[in-house]
Amino acid sequence: xxxxxLPSTDWSIKMKDRKTQDFTVQEASAxxxxxxxxxxxxxNKGQLKSYxxxxxxxxxxxxxxxxxxxxx
Numbered sequence: 093x094x095x096x097x098l099p100s101t102d103w104s105i106k107m108k109d110r111k112t113q114d115f116t117v118q119e120a121s122a123x124x125x126x127x128x129x130x131x132x133x134x135x136n137k138g139q140l141k142s143y144x145x146x147x148x149x150x151x152x153x154x155x156x157x158x159x160x161x162x163x164x
Contacts, residue, residue: 140152
């Protein structure tokens with residue numbers, strides 16, 4: 093089972109560590125400090141862009157950054 097790494101509060105450090113990889117639903121929920129159903133709601137509203145890798149959903153790092161900037 094993968095460990096969930098909590099995000100740092102500094103966005104630039106977080107993205108540098110990630111090397112611009114996309115987020116899983118669990119990673120995005122930890123990053124925004126919300127529940128996974130909230131992330132799915134943002135996906136359904138079109139606020140977060142996502143795609144499937146097999147049965148696993150990935151959220152683009154670009155859309156995470158856009159939502160983060162909009163929430164400041």
